[in-house]
Amino acid sequence: xxxxxxxxxxxxxxxxxxxxxxxxxxxxxxxxxxxxxxxxxxxxxxxxxxxxxxxxxxxxxxxxxxxxxxxxxxxxxxxxxxxxxxxxxxxxxxxxxxxxxxxxxxxxxxxxxxxxxxxxxxxxxxxxxxxxxxxxxxxxxxxxxxxxxxxxxxxxxxxxxxxxxxxxxxxxxxxxxxxxxxxxxxxxxxxxxxxxxxxxxxxxxxxxxxxxxxxxxxxxxxxxxxxxxxxxxxxxxxxxxxxxxxxxxxxxxxxxxxxxxxxxxxxxxxxxxxxxxxxxxxxxxxxxxxxxxxxxxxxxxxxxxxxxxxxxxxxxxxxxxxxxxxxxxxxxxxxxxxxxxxxxxxxxxxxxxxxxxxxxxxxxxxxxxxxxxxxxxxxxxxxxxxxxxxxxxxxxxxxxxxxxxxxxxxxxxxxxxxxxxxxxxxxx
Numbered sequence: 001x002x003x004x005x006x007x008x009x010x011x012x013x014x015x016x017x018x019x020x021x022x023x024x025x026x027x028x029x030x031x032x033x034x035x036x037x038x039x040x041x042x043x044x045x046x047x048x049x050x051x052x053x054x055x056x057x058x059x060x061x062x063x064x065x066x067x068x069x070x071x072x073x074x075x076x077x078x079x080x081x082x083x084x085x086x087x088x089x090x091x092x093x094x095x096x097x098x099x100x101x102x103x104x105x106x107x108x109x110x111x112x113x114x115x116x117x118x119x120x121x122x123x124x125x126x127x128x129x130x131x132x133x134x135x136x137x138x139x140x141x142x143x144x145x146x147x148x149x150x151x152x153x154x155x156x157x158x159x160x161x162x163x164x165x166x167x168x169x170x171x172x173x174x175x176x177x178x179x180x181x182x183x184x185x186x187x188x189x190x191x192x193x194x195x196x197x198x199x200x201x202x203x204x205x206x207x208x209x210x211x212x213x214x215x216x217x218x219x220x221x222x223x224x225x226x227x228x229x230x231x232x233x234x235x236x237x238x239x240x241x242x243x244x245x246x247x248x249x250x251x252x253x254x255x256x257x258x259x260x261x262x263x264x265x266x267x268x269x270x271x272x273x274x275x276x277x278x279x280x281x282x283x284x285x286x287x288x289x290x291x292x293x294x295x296x297x298x299x300x301x302x303x304x305x306x307x308x309x310x311x312x313x314x315x316x317x318x319x320x321x322x323x324x325x326x327x328x329x330x331x332x333x334x335x336x337x338x339x340x341x342x343x344x345x346x347x348x349x350x351x352x353x354x355x356x357x358x359x360x361x362x363x364x365x366x367x368x369x370x371x372x373x374x375x376x377x378x379x380x381x382x383x384x385x386x387x388x389x390x391x392x393x394x395x396x397x398x399x400x401x402x403x404x405x406x407x408x409x410x411x412x413x414x415x416x417x418x419x420x421x422x423x424x425x426x427x428x
Contacts, residue, residue, distance in 0.1 A: 012043040014264065014344055016325070036348060038264040046249045049089040050076045053099035053121050057221035062093065064224070064234070065241035072245065082107065091249045093117065096218065098126040100140070105129045113211045113248040118175050119218030133185045133206050134214050138177015145174040145191035145202055145217055153188045155205055156243045165236040169226045172202065172217025179216070184208060188240075191216070203240075211248050256280075257339035259293075259330045264345040272321055276307055276314035276330050276341065285312040291332040298324035323349045 009015070020034045027033075048066075052059060055078055066072045077083040080101040086092075087109050096119040098107055105126055108114055116127065120142050128135050147166045149158075159165075166189075174191060179200040181187070189203040205213050224237040259276045266272060274293060280286050291307040291314050307314035307330070328343045361377070368375040376384055388394050407413060 009039075009041040012041045015039050015041055016344075016346055036265050036346060038346070044251065045071055045073050046091065047089045048072055048074045048091045048093065048245065048249070049083060049086065050074060050093045050095065051083060051097050052076070052078050052095035053080060053097055053101070054078065056095060056119075056218065058095060058117065058218060061221045061224050061237065062241055065238035066245070069242070072249075087112075090251070091115070091245065093245075095119070096121040098123040098130065102126055111210050113213075115213040115215070115244060115248055117215045117218060117220075119173060120175075122175060124175060124177065131212060131214075133181070133183050133212065134201065134204065134216070135180045135182060136175055136177045136216070137180075138175055141176040142173045143176045143191075143193050144171035145193055145200070146171045147189045147202055148192045148197055149189055150187050153186055155186055155188075155207065156247055159236045159239050161231075162236050165227055165231065168230045169223045169237075170219070172215075172219045172222075174200075174202065174217035203244075205244075205247060207247070211250075213244050213248055215244075254283075255341070256334075257330070257332060257341050259328060259341045259343050261343070261345055264343075266345065266347055268320065268323060268347060268349055270320075272318040272326075272345065272347075274307075274316045274318065274328060274330075274343075276316075276332075278314070278332060278334060278339070280334075286334075287312055287314055289332050289334050291330060294329040294331070296327045296329070297321075298326070321347050323347050 007017075016036065016038055018034060018036050023030050023033060050059060050062060059076055063074060063076070066074055075083075075089070080099060089112065091113050092108055093115045094108070095117045097116075098105075099121045100123050102123055103126075107130070114131075116131070118124075118127070118136075120140060122140075124136050124138060124140075128137075147169065149163055149166055179191075179198075181201060181204070183206065185201075185204045185206045187201045187204045189201075191198050191200040191202045193200075200216070201214070202217060203213075203215050205211070220237065220241070224234040227234050227237050256279045257276070259274055261272070261274055276291055276293075278286055278289070278291070287309045293305045293307060293316055294302055295305060295318065296302045305316055305318065307316045325346050326344060328345070330341045332339050361375075365375040367373075374387060
């Protein structure tokens with residue numbers, strides 16, 4: 001049985017959760033009725049600018065897709081002039097921007113992710129100069145491009161019935177011309193024009209350096225309209241929009257000093273390893289200064305440890321720890337400034353023999369194959385005697401042990417014979 005649940009992220013930081021199921025009366029093993037895990041909650045809002053040349057129904061479709069997600073703050077701006085405070089936004093959705101009224105390529109901040117949505121008003125000449133992933137040589141004419149899903153796409157998970165939905169939705173209005181894909185990009189959807197399935201991308205992504213996305217066509221509102229008509233929901237259309245925005249708005253961890261573990265929930269028989277990284281002003285990893293770690297257990301007892309320098313980062317093998325919750329506070333100094341980083345982890349007791357309520361048949365079968373043996377279950381155990389009799393390697397073995405004893409080594413026998421001789425002489 002699979003159960004899905006949601007909980008409100010009310011506090012930021014590394015949160016420890018425990019999931020428990022109730023005990024049954026006839027259940028003998030209760031040790032596997034609980035599972036613990038950690039979730040890191042970050043407190044941030046993502047400012048998104050939707051810049052469009054003219055009012056368009058796609059705007060409402062994008063706004064609908066983001067409803068119910070308070071972390072996304074969407075601002076819609078209509079017009080050709082540059083919006084005020086454009087540098088404050090974490091993501092820009094450029095709907096047919098640059099348009100035919102623009103003449104300069106520096107419309108967007110250099111390191112801000114952009115999602116280009118092309119259409120009949122797009123200035124393809126400026127668009128080709130503003131990015132180096134997709135080049136379109138054509139005019140302001142448009143084609144009706146049907147979507148063709150690319151099975152090799154793996155940047156995010158797609159809805160289960162996306163292919164069924166794409167077969168029922170209308171085409172996007174894409175710029176007419178020759179498309180040339182440059183650099184490393186992943187194509188989510190390609191174009192089908194008429195009955196010809198082309199290699200022209202319709203929806204693609206670049207994730208290196210400053211990420212960007214390109215949707216080479218307008219008309220997302222039609223997708224939502226026809227999806228609702230056929231399936232009574234807009235889940236696939238909204239999910240594509242949310243996933244695109246989510247992929248572009250993922251913030252990198254720019255903290256100069258941070259610590260982390262491979263995992264934050266360990267068992268008593270697993271050694272604890274803590275890693276730390278320090279960046280200089282240029283964003284390069286360094287480990288010139290010394291770094292220390294304060295480890296505090298559940299009872300409040302604290303001990304100080306020193307990190308080991310490895311490569312251009314830090315590492316510390318704490319070893320095995322007892323069950324409980326531990327807090328970490330790492331400290332280092334660089335360029336006259338002190339940096340700290342905090343984290344925590346949890347050690348739990350895992351009696352492995354109680355976590356499984358049945359034998360691992362796969363493991364036992366593999367062991368028998370690796371050792372040229374055979375594996376039997378209760379269903380075929382009656383075959384065991386016959387298999388043993390038919391196995392030529394299983395035969396009775398007779399062991400013979402011979403011991404040789406020299407009488408000369410038996411001193412007590414010598415004295416016994418001597419006693420008999422003396423007795424005979426005395427009697428005579």
